[in-house]
Amino acid sequence: MGGPERIQQLAEAVRYHRELYYNQSSPEVTDAEFDALWDELKLLDPENAVLHQVGPEPLPGTVKVEHRFPMRSLDKGTTDEDIIHFITQSTFGGKQYLAQPKLDGSALSLEYVAGNLHRAATRGSGERGEDVTLNAKQVENIPTRLNLPVDCHIRGEVVMPLKTFEEKYRDVSPNPRNLCSGALRQKHGDGKADASDLVFCAYDVKFVKDSPEVQFDSQLLEMLKNEIGIEPAPWQVFDAENPQKEMIKYTKQWSEKRSSYEYEIDGIVFKLDDLQQRERLGSTAHHPRWALAWKFPPEEATSVLLGVDWQTGRTGAVTPVARIAPQTVGGVTVENTTLHNVGEVERLNLNLGDKVLIVRRGDVIPKIESGLGPASQSDLEGRFHADGTSFVGVLPSNKDIQIPSQCPACDGDLEAEGAFLRCIDLMCDARTSRTILYWCRSLEMDGIGEKLVEQLLDAELI
Numbered sequence: 001m002g003g004p005e006r007i008q009q010l011a012e013a014v015r016y017h018r019e020l021y022y023n024q025s026s027p028e029v030t031d032a033e034f035d036a037l038w039d040e041l042k043l044l045d046p047e048n049a050v051l052h053q054v055g056p057e058p059l060p061g062t063v064k065v066e067h068r069f070p071m072r073s074l075d076k077g078t079t080d081e082d083i084i085h086f087i088t089q090s091t092f093g094g095k096q097y098l099a100q101p102k103l104d105g106s107a108l109s110l111e112y113v114a115g116n117l118h119r120a121a122t123r124g125s126g127e128r129g130e131d132v133t134l135n136a137k138q139v140e141n142i143p144t145r146l147n148l149p150v151d152c153h154i155r156g157e158v159v160m161p162l163k164t165f166e167e168k169y170r171d172v173s174p175n176p177r178n179l180c181s182g183a184l185r186q187k188h189g190d191g192k193a194d195a196s197d198l199v200f201c202a203y204d205v206k207f208v209k210d211s212p213e214v215q216f217d218s219q220l221l222e223m224l225k226n227e228i229g230i231e232p233a234p235w236q237v238f239d240a241e242n243p244q245k246e247m248i249k250y251t252k253q254w255s256e257k258r259s260s261y262e263y264e265i266d267g268i269v270f271k272l273d274d275l276q277q278r279e280r281l282g283s284t285a286h287h288p289r290w291a292l293a294w295k296f297p298p299e300e301a302t303s304v305l306l307g308v309d310w311q312t313g314r315t316g317a318v319t320p321v322a323r324i325a326p327q328t329v330g331g332v333t334v335e336n337t338t339l340h341n342v343g344e345v346e347r348l349n350l351n352l353g354d355k356v357l358i359v360r361r362g363d364v365i366p367k368i369e370s371g372l373g374p375a376s377q378s379d380l381e382g383r384f385h386a387d388g389t390s391f392v393g394v395l396p397s398n399k400d401i402q403i404p405s406q407c408p409a410c411d412g413d414l415e416a417e418g419a420f421l422r423c424i425d426l427m428c429d430a431r432t433s434r435t436i437l438y439w440c441r442s443l444e445m446d447g448i449g450e451k452l453v454e455q456l457l458d459a460e461l462i
């Protein structure tokens with residue numbers, strides 16, 4: 001059957017199961033079954049309204065949204081001079097600036113009509129994004145109704161708390177940023193992360209009509225927080241005669257605070273605070289002239305690759321972990337760093353005993369960026385562990401990294417899955433202990449650590 005009857009049947013089924021999934025959180029079919037219905041409908045009737053727009057809320061990623069106010073990029077800088085230059089060329093009349101951390105997540109625009117969430121869209125090209133309303137509604141601090149009946153577009157960054165990333169997602173993604181955009185754009189909850197694990201931090205609001213008569217953007221942020229009911233990213237206002245000194249000091253303070261902040265940030269955004277002055281300065285085709293994204297310079301250092309251990313995670317993924325001579329990067333002493341998967345090991349083309357370049361970018365844990373050829377014994381000298389004790393190490397002979405064919409935990413066969421290696425034995429101890437740890441953490445059962453779980457498994461108590 002491929003006629004109008006089947007099309008109608010499919011359209012109804014898609015609508016029905018989507019409603020169960022999104023609005024009642026009680027799906028009756030698996031993602032694969034849902035996909036089959038969706039694909040068949042798309043084949044028979046690609047223009048069917050259900051595929052594109054069902055009621056006000058289409059399936060995330062299927063409908064494009066023309067941004068009423070374009071979502072522009074920012075001009076970038078990394079040095080003190082870049083800040084001084086920005087101030088010099090943007091100060092016409094006023095000298096008040098506002099600064100916010102540059103959150104490293106996924107940009108989101110929330111469109112409210114009479115205070116009700118009408119639509120949420122990704123940034124996309126800046127002119128056109130994708131409708132992701134259904135997923136945005138799962139983000140706890142995105143209200144479906146504001147405290148005031150205003151028509152406005154609220155822009156911000158969707159981020160994942162680093163604590164959540166470490167506890168739930170470290171195994172599945174190298175950084176929280178990728179999870180944020182994946183969680184927003186997933187079609188029916190089949191992404192790597194739950195949208196309910198994300199947090200929205202606002203940085204901008206534009207009113208469609210009846211803009212409040214305020215002089216400064218910082219007043220709008222106050223208004224968002226205290227009257228409208230949306231949480232902005234933290235901000236600081238600089239209004240000295242020569243604000244550059246304080247602004248540079250602010251970047252230094254955040255460089256120190258960065259590693260203990262609850263979200264990943266990759267810099268500071270400085271913006272002229274006076275809204276009329278912004279108008280006067282205008283924009284280039286690419287960015288406004290009244291803002292600067294000052295980015296933390298990447299922190300780099302060198303170490304020596306001493307060994308590679310393979311670990312089996314909760315999902316059975318076998319991950320290579322590089323053991324390196326202790327090295328401090330961005331205030332953190334690193335001795336172990338993940339190589340993520342076999343694909344990454346092959347891409348880096350490293351040998352044991354190589355000198356390696358370690359870079360800490362936005363990511364929390366510094367990683368090996370590239371190999372620098374064979375190291376010498378002197379590359380191991382003058383190094384200290386995190387506890388301050390001296391490191392004593394012997395340079396390993398320069399040889400290839402061995403890729404295992406057996407699971408390092410249970411000795412079972414491994415399967416290659418693209419760039420990944422996976423243990424397929426459900427009874428593998430490593431999988432069991434990581435699963436138990438994962439659930440204990442999710443249930444906030446403090447005091448149950450790796451050692452205790454291993455002891456319980458050894459004693460065959462679990």
Ligand code: IVH
Pocket residue numbers: 071072073074100101102103104106107108123156157203204233269288291293
């Ligand atoms: S202001 C005209 N403030 O950075 C642009 N952007 O490179 C107004 N971002 O995609 C943007 N934190 O999503 C602003 N505190 C912040 C930000 C921020 C992160 C992102 C933004 C944009 C990108 C621009």
